[in-house]
Amino acid sequence: MKSKLENNAVLELLNGKFGENIKSSEQPFDLLTVEVTSESAHEVVSWLKSEPSLAISFLTNLGAVHYPDNQGREIAVVYHLHSLTNNFRIRLKAYLPIENPEIKSITDIYIAANWMERETYDFYGVQFTGHPNLKRILNEDAMDYFPMRKEYHMEDATREDKDDRFFGR
Amino acid sequence: MSQIDQHTGKESSGIVARDTIDGEIATLNLGPTHPATHGIFQNVLQVDGEKILSSEQTVGYIHRAFEKLAERRPYNQITPITDRLNYCSSPINNMGWEMTVEKLIGAEIPKRVDYMRVIIMELARIADHLVCNSVVGVDTGALTGFTYVFQEREKIYELFEEVCGSRLTTNIGRIGGFERDFSDEFYKKLDNFLKTFPKVFNEFDSLLSRNRIFMDRTIGAGPISAERALEYSFTGPNLRAAGVDYDVRVMNPYSSYEDFDFIVPVGTQGDTYDRFQVRQEEIRQSLLIIEQALKNMPEGSYKADVPDFYLPPKEDVYNNMEALIYHFKIVMGETPIPVGEVYHSVEGGNGELGFYLISDGGRSPYRLQFRRPCFIYYQAYPEMITGSNISDAVLTMSSMNVIAGELDA
Structure with a gap:
């Protein structure tokens, strides 16, 4: 089924509505990817859902990525949204500093975000403000670090034969 | 408290x-x-x-850190991880991942591979739904149907075994296609399955579908409305049972699904009975899809031309310098990977199974996130069972087809 919306048209609408808060955009593999400021992410998600001409009202996925080399914007929170009526997908990204990775929870917009945000907190330590029950979900509660951050290597740190450099990293 | x-x-x-x-x-x-x-x-x-x-x-009792593991493994070694998500239909997970990588590297896949994949994926869907529906039967006290259809599921596993040598955690196919073409024995077994299965399936259906006791137990058990299901990001049979006709195979066709003629069954109440019926009809539709794929199977190769990812034949490795180099590079994880960011999803046994892959050009993904449908829709469980009986809660869980492997990743 073909999408009823054009990437560029949606981007134009977003630019018109949010202006400064839309930092950049790209379209890898034809999926509109928009970087928004962390303060506006909640508002953008909410507007995409309520705007009748877009009806982007299905939360497909929510997660995070850690870029240790991005000074001041180490953690990216990534939202995948989908309009089932228009068959249009969009990806939103908001970058957060590692010292204080705080972003407004979207559980009030999508109830499904509850566990997705808990998982993201569990693995990356993103603080979703306004989340009703932000605690670890897959890891044990006593864990005191966020294991998906890049500084935690998977292999036993004492093993030298499995140095990443030997494997092209 | x-x-x-x-x-x-x-x-x-x-x-x-x-x-x-x-x-x-x-x-x-x-x-x-x-x-x-x-x-x-x-x-x-x-x-x-x-x-x-x-x-x-x-939740989280069997969490195995798949996403962390994936950041260390070369691409072809990630396929076995996907086996262990929804292990009732691992071929769908395997091929979903392979197609994600193919999308990233821009591989051109022969039509024949698409059709072969469709056959395997639909067989997996049948196996997945058979387990779910027969277990719903068991939870209502009807063990007979379960024993009937498990014999048929066995035949599906024999088909997988014929293609790739393993049964449950299949690791089936390769990036770029299959390791070999379907054998004559496979076609013979598949024909046999297509002949005998409908009869057994109809018998199973007649045991439960219009069975007064079964209907009394399942109608109205664990219902969810379409609006709530969408709020909870339901996908797959559970969403369709609530009345929303979202199917990735139709909305965003992959592996040539646009060539096939099939209907997407929907329910109205979103209760256990509707979930059961939607899965029953999907099994019938899957059979139709397999028959169409067999009938229209295109000529061509069972693999794409991607020497950087697809292992060369073993005899070439010993006799041909180029093949030896490719073999070494693939095994050591030294293949050049484009930088990119891709989201690809397939219609898994439980719904939209997504792969969000970020490549920085390294030997393994920079980040790989699995969109696991179970994890997302299992959140709705307390809402669906509050106010009902314990026995309904058990039924609701089995009819939602919550798979621990997929849920906990």
Whole structure:
């Protein structure tokens, strides 16, 4: 089924509505990817859902990525949204500093975000403000670090034969 | 006992004993290990007699850090990880991942590979739905159907075995296609399956579908409305049972699904009976798709031309320098990978199974996130069972097809 919306048209609408808060955009593999400021992410998600001409009202996925080399914007929170009526997908990204990775929870917009945000907190330590029950979900509660951050290597740190450099990293 | 409501975040000083029979509330652990939960899930129920007042879930008992593991492994070694997500239909996961990588590297896949994949994926879907539906039967006290269809599921596993040598965690196919073409034996077994299966399946259907006891037990058990299901990001048969006709195979066709003629069944009530019926009809549709794929199977190669990812034949490795180099590079994970960011999803046994892959050009993904449908829709479970009986809660869980492997990743 073909999408009823054009990437560029949606981007134009977003630019018109949010202006400064839309930092950049790209379209890898034809999926509109928009970087928004962390303060506006909640508002953008909410507007995409309520705007009748877009009806982007299905939360497909929510997660995070850690870029240790991005000074001041180490953690990216990534939202995948989908309009089932228009068959249009969009990806939103908001970058957060590692010292204080705080972003407004979207559980009030999508109830499904509850566990997705808990998982993201569990693995990356993103603080979703306004989340009703932000605690670890897959890891044990006593864990005191966020294991998906890049500084935690998977292999036993004492093993030298499995140095990443030997494997092209 | 005070507890925090999962969705409102408000602390309640305990459950208010409204409408209770004798004002006494018991705490009951449903799971984590109990035959009725069909997997490792814990639900702490507050019950008044048989009636469930609230439920608190604990998940993560079999978390195996797949996403972290994937950041260390070369691309072809990630396929076995996907086996262990929804292990009732691992070929769909395998091929979903292979197609994600093919999308990233821009491989051109022969039509024949698409059709072969469709056959395997639809067989996997049948196996997945058979397990789910027959287990719903078991939970209502009808063990017979379960034993009938498990013989047929066995035949599907024999077909997988014929293609790739393994049965449950298949690791089937390769990036770029299949390791070999379907054998004559496979076609013979598949023909045999297509001949005998409908009869057994109809018998299974007649045992349950219009069975008065089964209907009384399942109609109205664990319902969810279409609006709530969408809020909870339901996908797959559970969403369609609520009345939303979202199917990735139709909305965003992959592997040439646009060539096939099939219908997307939907329910109206979103209850256990509708979920059962939607899966039953999907099994019938899957059979039709397999027949179409067999009939229209295009000529061509069973693999794409991607020497950087597809292992060369073993005899070439010993006799041909180029093949030896490719072999070495693939095994050591030294293949050049484009930088990019891709989201690809397939219609898994439980719904939209997504792969969000970020490549920085390294030997393994920079980040790989699995969109696991079970994990997302299992959140709705407390809402669906509150106010119902414990026996309905068991039924609701089995009819949602919650698979621990997929849920906990």
